[in-house]
Amino acid sequence: MIARGMMLGPNQPVILHMLDIEPGLEALKGVEMELVDGVVATTDVVEACKDVNIAVMLGGFPRKEGMERKDVMSKNVSIYKAQASALEEYAAADCKVLVVANPANTNALILKEFAPSIPDKNITCLTRLDHNRALGQISEKLNSEFITTIQQRGGAIIKARKLSSALSAASAACDHIRDWVLGTPKGTWVSMGVYCDGSYGIQPGLIYSFPVTCDKGEWNIVQGLKIDEFSREKMDKTAQELIGEKTLANSCL
Template sequence: MAKDPVRVLVTGAAGQIGYALVPMIARGIMLGPDQPVILHMLDIPPATESLNGVKMELTDAAFPLLKGVVATTDVAEACKDVNIAVMVGGFPRKEGMERKDVMSKNVSIYKAQASALEQHAAKDVKVLVVANPANTNALILKEFAPSIPEKNITCLTRLDHNRALGQVAERLNVPVSTVKNVIIWGNHSSSQYPDVNHAVIDSPDGEKAVRDAVSDDAWLDGEFIKVVQQRGAAIIKARKLSSALSAASSACDHIRDWVLGTPKGSWVSMGVYSDGSYNVPPGIIYSYPVTCANGDWTIVQGLSIDEKSRAKLDATADELVEEKALAYTCISE
């Protein structure tokens, strides 16, 4: 029996990440090769022409799984009955702008979009926030969409997770598919902590700890962390544009694993609402290692955290608590 189409919203759909993301969704990379989709694309009025151009290209590509396209600048129309929402649209930090200015712009965007999702989306909608500051944008969205379960609002740290996998694979000269269980703790910012203490690689002789395989603690505790933390900036420097292709691909990975489940014995990193696990303050959106099954995620429990790691987990949590306070100041103004 053919499956019913899933309605997937992409905000900021005429932008760089949106342009990379919508064909991936239409081709089945996000939800599987047998899952029809109806794409809802939202952007701001000045991008109307560009958005229509993207819609034309989707028609021209003749994707068999694509059963319809809604391209609009009306947030209520965009959110109507959507099952999955990928929030790519946001206000980027521009030269000379203070953090508070950026936060204030994003608070108003995410407040409006949260209200529209609250009123018009499917009740069990799954939300992924990509636009920065991703963790805090997701928190704002949660505050203003109280009927959406808190477990259904997440932010993207899978890009950082994939970057960490890529760095380890490159260092060891092994296929990236053999590396698993890295962790991104905390904020999708340069304070994040890419952690390989529990990561392993599959080899012909069985699983081997990444630390043992790399056999260079100075690199793993120094340059590796810095490269993952600063990778976005390095790509902007190289391309003169932000990392759209890898962001779109990792957004697909995030939703695919959330909906279809993580492979047995492996976990992924997702920004989720903290319940206090690993002594992280509750009430912030924090990146944890999670496993997914039956459309739900669960934080991996019982991992040992050494003293060095503890300090890094706390530092990125402190930044998120500070961001939350700043966002609430913007809300009340």
């Protein structure tokens, strides 16, 4: 998708730096062979991060049956500490970061902790997948089942294909970066997990999903939207869950 111009437009040359772990190297080389030109395929995090302007962080450790949440968080802290440190030292000064791997909000906070020179506004996480699913469900007018359907769609995909969302997540990541870099269409906004400044009464210091508009490579939270009691309850519940994750991550640092 990136090579075809779906992320940054058809006329933007790109050099792809693809990082994977050693067991994935053979598959990674296969992808490199398909793309041929403008590709760095490596298991070296320093080589992968060298001079990059946009980093899409797909790697993470998923929770497996029988695992405690702290065990999962500890593994993700380890992953994101190493990759954040490499971005901090070797990425371009204007590097924009999108964290996709769950728990994406908290993984983004971990990355921020270990890459302090990357501006707060340059570290985001992917909530566009749920945004895109929500638009799809609204278009089908499944109002009574709306929230449950969106929440459970990822689980339904895992059950069906034994793997997490692939094409839809890739498409959402391209959408996120494209709008961030090239701007949102006039009169519309999108969802991005961004560093919270206290908007809508959400505790500052979290990476939280807000409606945003983007222009000239910058995002801005849409202000003044009316929040009904039902939405307020859901927003506050999400914030409390993220506060709990943040506390857990801090205990693993």
